[in-house]
Every structure is written in C-alpha cells, then in structure tokens.
Amino acid sequence: MTCKNPIGFETLIAYWLGEVPEKSEAKLDEHLFGCAHCTRRLEELAALAWGVRAAVTEGRVTMVVSGPFLEAMKQAGLALREYRLDPGGSVNCTIATDDDAVISRLQAPLSGIERVDLVRVQGGAESELRVADVPFNAATGEVLVVPSAAWLKSMPAFRMQMRLIAVGKAGEKQIGEYTFNHSPS
Amino acid sequence: MAHDSRFAALDDGALARRIGEAGAAPDSAAEAELYRRLAPRVRLYGLRHLRDRDAAADLVQHVLLVTLERLRAGKLREPDRIVSFVLGTSRMTVLEMRRGTWRRETLLETWGETAEAVDAPEPLALDPDRLARCLEGLSERERSVVVLSFFADKPADEVGAELSISGGNVRVIRHRALARLRECMGAAEEEQ
Numbered sequence: 580m581t582c583k584n585p586i587g588f589e590t591l592i593a594y595w596l597g598e599v600p601e602k603s604e605a606k607l608d609e610h611l612f613g614c615a616h617c618t619r620r621l622e623e624l625a626a627l628a629w630g631v632r633a634a635v636t637e638g639r640v641t642m643v644v645s646g647p648f649l650e651a652m653k654q655a656g657l658a659l660r661e662y663r664l665d666p667g668g669s670v671n672c673t674i675a676t677d678d679d680a681v682i683s684r685l686q687a688p689l690s691g692i693e694r695v696d697l698v699r700v701q702g703g704a705e706s707e708l709r710v711a712d713v714p715f716n717a718a719t720g721e722v723l724v725v726p727s728a729a730w731l732k733s734m735p736a737f738r739m740q741m742r743l744i745a746v747g748k749a750g751e752k753q754i755g756e757y758t759f760n761h762s763p764s
Numbered sequence: 765m766a767h768d769s770r771f772a773a774l775d776d777g778a779l780a781r782r783i784g785e786a787g788a789a790p791d792s793a794a795e796a797e798l799y800r801r802l803a804p805r806v807r808l809y810g811l812r813h814l815r816d817r818d819a820a821a822d823l824v825q826h827v828l829l830v831t832l833e834r835l836r837a838g839k840l841r842e843p844d845r846i847v848s849f850v851l852g853t854s855r856m857t858v859l860e861m862r863r864g865t866w867r868r869e870t871l872l873e874t875w876g877e878t879a880e881a882v883d884a885p886e887p888l889a890l891d892p893d894r895l896a897r898c899l900e901g902l903s904e905r906e907r908s909v910v911v912l913s914f915f916a917d918k919p920a921d922e923v924g925a926e927l928s929i930s931g932g933n934v935r936v937i938r939h940r941a942l943a944r945l946r947e948c949m950g951a952a953e954e955e956q
Binding site for chain 1 (some may be wrong): 847904917
C-alpha cells in the first residue's frame with residue numbers, strides 16, 4: 580500500500596480542518612478516494628482528532644482554555660460547574676457525578692502582560708507544578724482552568740492553591756493566588 | 765472485516781469488473797473486499813463533510829449499497845472508474861443530507877435487512893488512557909492548540925484569534941504538537 584505522490588501531513592491537517600480552498604479540497608477528495616495509503620494516514624489523523632474530542636468530553640485531560648472553547652463545550656451539551664475567584668480568594672468546591680467539567684475562572688489584572696505562568700500546589704511546596712505560558716484573555720482579565728474531571732471525581736477532600744505569575748522582560752510578578760477546598764460530592 | 769488475500773493483485777477497478785461479471789450469482793467475497801476497501805474512504809469523506817459519526821456511517825451504507833446494486837445489475841458502464849462513481853455518489857448524498865432531503869428511513873426501506881447486516885469495518889480507535897497521557901505530556905500552549913483545533917474542528921485563524929497568536933503560529937505549533945502526539949502514540953510514520 581504505497582502512494583507515488585502522498586499528501587503531506589500538514590495538508591491533511593488543513594484538509595481535515597477545512598482550511599483548504601474549495602477547488603483544492605475537491606482534488607484532495609479525488610486523491611483520497613483513489614488512494615488507500617493516504618486514506619490510511621487520514622484515518623490516523625481522524626482517530627487522533629476524535630480521541631482528543633473524547634478526552635475533553637470524558638474529562639481525561641487538564642487544560643487551560645479560551646472563552647469560546649467553553650462556549651463550544653456548552654454547545655456540545657457538556658454539564659459545566661463554574662467557580663469564579665478574585666485574587667486572594669478561596670472557595671469550597673466539588674464535582675457532582677453528572678458534572679462533565681469544573682471550570683475555575685481565575686480573575687487577575689492581565690492588561691499589558693506578555694506571558695502568564697500557572698503554578699498549582701497540592702499539599703506541600705514539593706508538589707508544586709508550574710505550567711508555563713498558559714492562554715489568557717487580557718480583555719476579560721481571566722484565566723480559565725479546567726482540571727481533569729476524571730481525576731477530580733477520584734479524589735478525596737484536598738486543598739489546592741493556584742498562583743498566576745506574570746512573566747516579562749522586567750522579571751516575574753505574582754498577580755493572583757487562589758485556594759480551592761475540594762470535597763467529594 | 766479481514767483483508768482477502770485472493771484479491772491482492774486486483775485494483776479497485778478490476779475488483780468492480782469482477783463483481784459486475786458475476787451475473788446472477790453474486791461474488792460475495794469480491795463484494796466484501798470492495799466494501800472493505802471503500803468503506804473507510806466514504807466514512808472519512810462523511811466525517812470531513814458532515815462532522816457526525818452516525819451520519820457518516822449512514823453515508824457508507826447508502827453509497828456502497830447503491831454501488832454494489834449498480835455493479836450487480838450491470839448498470840455501471842465503466843467499472844474501472846468505480847472510485848469516481850463512489851465519490852460522485854458520496855458528494856450527492858452529502859448534499860442531500862445537508863439539505864435534509866435524505867432520510868435514514870429511506871435507506872432501511874430500500875435495503876431492509878441488507879442494510880442492517882452489512883459488516884462495516886470499525887473506525888480506527890486509539891487507547892484513550894494513553895492518548896490522555898500523551899496530551900498531558902505536551903506543553904500547555906501545544907495542548908491548547910490541539911484541543912481548540914480538534915474539539916470543535918476549528919481552522920488555525922480561529923484558534924489563533926482565541927489565543928491571541930497568528931494563524932501561522934498556530935499551524936507551526938499544531939504541526940509540532942501532532943507530530944509529538946503521533947510519536948507518543950506509536951504512530952510515527954515515514955512521511956513528513
């Protein structure tokens with residue numbers, strides 16, 4: 580199963596996500612229908628895309644996301660529980676059996692900031708996990724954290740702190756600290 | 765549906781001709797082999813254009829049952845151009861599905877038990893736990909780009925607007941992240 584003129588992986592991705600012009604798309608359709616090799620590679624990409632979607636809907640992955648992404652989750656019918664915290668705030672939180680995801684809306688002064696890192700601490704300082712360069716919305720002043728729902732549902736009561744660190748040429752500055760007191764539902 | 769080695773030397777057109785020449789006694793082995801070869805192509809076309817797994821499965825059944833019926837009845841003038849016929853039928857059916865003029869009930873009314881009994885090959889599925897671990901292994905920026913791209917099938921420019929980065933930058937990050945994911949999943953290939 581070979582192909583003399585295989586479609587490049589980047590082109591397959593663009594095709595799958597609807598980025599190629601209509602005329603090129605028709606040519607790619609024709610090639611794919613006649614080529615078992617490229618079909619197989621597109622099938623791998625489709626499986627990966629479907630797997631990513633399932634990982635989100637089944638809460639298997641921790642993510643920092645955008646506002647439109649949350650809207651897409653709602654449109655997909657996912658049940659979301661949301662907690663909004665100002666800097667220095669804390670909240671008693673949980674995840675119910677029928678919740679698909681918990682959203683932590685971390686408020687912070689983000690205007691003019693180049694990069695934001697997220698630090699998660701669960702237990703002592705040795706458990707500190709720093710995630711560099713997370714997505715944020717300077718206009719709304721929010722960082723949206725979605726912890727793995729599958730992991731949360733498996734957890735007993737625990738406390739977690741999150742910190743947002745602004746990173747720029749002048750150095751680093753903490754811009755918010757947030758405390759989550761989780762208890763199982 | 766396993767690959768039938770008896771047909772390894774036959775291309776799609778030759779296989780179609782063989783089905784068409786079988787006459788009153790259908791060559792069910794050749795038909796099964798043609799179905800096995802073409803079903804993934806039609807399903808991917810359906811997924812790409814309809815973004816719905818059930819609709820794509822219906823498309824596969826409809827298109828391939830129409831194709832086999834035409835071949836059996838000798839109504840396909842150029843069996844060597846079977847792939848063009850299947851693509852054209854797929855395009856028309858997708859248009860009807862989008863317009864809402866295609867009904868699943870029609871498929872069942874037309875083909876009855878045949879439609880229910882068709883043994884379509886299963887779509888490729890990945891180990892979900894392994895994929896979750898591989899996703900966690902990406903950088904946050906890479907994970908965001910991959911998740912935003914594939915959860916709602918968004919093109920690079922849209923993802924870039926959400927993350928305040930350029931579409932070109934999204935494409936670079938996306939390409940790198942997918943290469944890492946495929947390698948992590950053990951699917952790294954020869955191409956690039």
